[in-house]
Amino acid sequence: MFCPKCRTEYNEGITVCADCGAQLVVELPPLKPETPELVTVLSTGDLSSVALAKSILEEAEISFIAKGEFGMEQLAVGPVEIQVNHKDQKQARRLLMALAEGRSVDDLLDPPPPEEE
């Protein structure tokens, strides 16, 4: 028997983890995939840029975290870092770059034009 929370192994007959009180399971669920490698694609103290970047990433369905942003106290903190999954890095950077160039959000979400040689 295993505790699904702390992954401690117990002898049969025990049903509850002594450490965390969780119901033991016969088999441990597979470990969650490791935290994906996060890459900072934007670091700015300009909260309107942060808000814009977040909305565009949301629109593009790129998951991200905003590091350094703490709810209502965000006005008092330093630069916010927008971090995305390593695999989304390219797309996120493309979007943010276009954003910085002042293109409209609708433009950004169109597929990129085919590259010309």
Ligand SMILES: [Zn+2]
């Ligand atoms: Zn436990």
